[in-house]
Amino acid sequence: MFLQIVKQLKKLIAEEQIQPGQKLPSERVLCERLNTSRSSVREALRSLELLGIIESKHGGGTFLKNVGDHRLIEILSSFILQQEKTVEDVHATREIHEREAIRFICQQSSLRALPIWDSLFTQVELEEELTRETLLRECIIASGNRLSLKIWLQLMAYSAPTYKENIAPAEKQPVLMLLKSIQLGYEIEAIEAFHEWMTMI
Amino acid sequence: MFLQIVKQLKKLIAEEQIQPGQKLPSERVLCERLNTSRSSVREALRSLELLGIIESKHGGGTFLKNVGDHRLIEILSSFILQQEKTVEDVHATREIHEREAIRFICQQSSLRALPIWDSLFTQVELEEELTRETLLRECIIASGNRLSLKIWLQLMAYSAPTYKENIAPAEKQPVLMLLKSIQLGYEIEAIEAFHEWMTMI
DNA sequence: TTACCAAAAGTGGTCAGACCATTTTTTCTG
DNA sequence: CAGAAAAAATGGTCTGACCACTTTTGGTAA
Structure with a gap:
């Protein structure tokens, strides 16, 4: 289900046409819309954060990052x-x-x-x-x-x-x-x- | 703290010399050893799972995957x-x-x-x-x-x-x-x- | 003894609720 | 109208609980 939530999040970002820099729905809203618990939503969000796809600001919200800022290659390199x-x-x-x-x-x-x-x-x-x-x-x-x-x-x-x-x-x-x-x-x-x-x- | 736990997990894997295929300590043990809660440990574990670095089997445990099996490339392709x-x-x-x-x-x-x-x-x-x-x-x-x-x-x-x-x-x-x-x-x-x-x- | 099966323990999966720290928004006051 | 205080919103963390599945354990019967 965790991977499913990641997919749903990607889909949601695409459908809502959320642009880099814009805010995602809050965790509490997401778990209602995706019909799941906040823990599960958070596990998915933290995964996307590790990849540098989103960024969470304490008290502020969760934001979609710029495509170029993704940390995927960095992570790939560090693992190699x-x-x-x-x-x-x-x-x-x-x-x-x-x-x-x-x-x-x-x-x-x-x-x-x-x-x-x-x-x-x-x-x-x-x-x-x-x-x-x-x-x-x-x-x-x-x-x-x-x-x-x-x-x-x-x-x-x-x-x-x-x-x-x-x-x-x-x-x-x-x-x-x-x-x-x-x-x-x-x-x-x-x-x-x-x-x-x-x-x- | 979440990123810190990811680091600590990587460190733990290195120190304990856990080989690919071998089992990691259980989530409940990890949150004791890292002096944190299970939720936080899970967020870190799920991130590593999305990358394909570890694999969790329901009821079985969490295992370190083979290096070649990492899904970094797959993720890379789907995102950037x-x-x-x-x-x-x-x-x-x-x-x-x-x-x-x-x-x-x-x-x-x-x-x-x-x-x-x-x-x-x-x-x-x-x-x-x-x-x-x-x-x-x-x-x-x-x-x-x-x-x-x-x-x-x-x-x-x-x-x-x-x-x-x-x-x-x-x-x-x-x-x-x-x-x-x-x-x-x-x-x-x-x-x-x-x-x-x-x-x- | 051996083989098998059921119970128990261990483990990940999910959920609900609570509290804290920070930021944002609203409201009140001058 | 401006600024400050209060309220609301939001992410961060923790606890406890229950479920589903797997592994281990123990006992029973062949």
């Missing part, structure tokens, strides 16, 4: 990680996503034209605060693959704290090379600069 | 895969892992020497049963990154049924090229053959 998290594999897999993002950007001239590259270039030159994590995240965001980004974020959680530190002056050169190569579409050079920089850690 | 972009991302991410596996193998002569390549080569030539899925899986297994394999297996669950079909005679050529290129360490050629083959679908 839990099974096999050999440190080397986590790093290797994270780098897989980083390298492919850079490759993809080099191949797509439209992505290389994004204002982000100029911005990053300037940041490095001016020695503003910029971490490895930020830089790599921007690369993957620019690649436009949101799933890859979500997976990378999960993998990143395991990586060395070195990534959270600001980029040291000594590292400026390879980073600049990396950015310039990406911006010009030099795939091979970008990946090599990327490798060189990665192995400095 | 309705969006075009998301589907594209899944395929793109799967191909990221496939390409990087091939690249890595090409670069490591020790991996290219694995007997699996001769075996696959023979299978294609003899027109034995061989699916795209099997072939790609063998590549990723050979790359030695178990985490990448796990992620790929999850993503593979979405892919077209075409992957489950045997490789047609017309496709033999690019597949042979792919295998030969990998075996010889011709990275560029391998990836191009791989692309050519992928786009045939």
Whole structure:
């Protein structure tokens, strides 16, 4: 019956045309309309909340969340990680996503034209605060693959704290090379600069 | 507190070393051990059940399910895969892992020497049963990154049924090229053959 | 002893009610 | 009309109860 209530809730959301951000009927109303008890309704609601499909505010109500905010991929990633998290594999897999993002950007001239590259270039030159994590995240965001980004974020959680530190002056050169190569579409050079920089850690 | 209980349950499963198929403590025991009420424990359990992580049998108990049986993918598809972009991302991410596996193998002569390549080569030539899925899986297994394999297996669950079909005679050529290129360490050629083959679908 | 069956205990499924904390709405007061 | 106080609504938690089903236990008969 619990799964049935989840289905009924999905149906109700569709029928009532409840949009993201809007409020769902209260728990007490739901258990009347679905002809069940509040406990059962709550079990279904909490399940949907774990998935990030809805959000409950104490005293306020239950709201439908934005589609993009779903935590499904996050949960999926965290479970895949839990099974096999050999440190080397986590790093290797994270780098897989980083390298492919850079490759993809080099191949797509439209992505290389994004204002982000100029911005990053300037940041490095001016020695503003910029971490490895930020830089790599921007690369993957620019690649436009949101799933890859979500997976990378999960993998990143395991990586060395070195990534959270600001980029040291000594590292400026390879980073600049990396950015310039990406911006010009030099795939091979970008990946090599990327490798060189990665192995400095 | 509900999310906290989910965490505590995951922790408990890890600490007690409960293996897939084994029984979890009963709801009444859990709410004592976690110092909470049965309702709260049930809300957490039902959430994990919706994800397919556990399974409750009426009168029997609650059991930890096999990792492969998780319904994460199923849930994922029913909730977010309705969006075009998301589907594209899944395929793109799967191909990221496939390409990087091939690249890595090409670069490591020790991996290219694995007997699996001769075996696959023979299978294609003899027109034995061989699916795209099997072939790609063998590549990723050979790359030695178990985490990448796990992620790929999850993503593979979405892919077209075409992957489950045997490789047609017309496709033999690019597949042979792919295998030969990998075996010889011709990275560029391998990836191009791989692309050519992928786009045939 | 062994096989079988019934009773008992254990367990998840559902429900009802209560109380609390917080937010929202209404009402009252200046 | 504005602001504050009261009331209502809402989610969060807990307790106890009963039901349906399964597992275990114990005893009885072959």
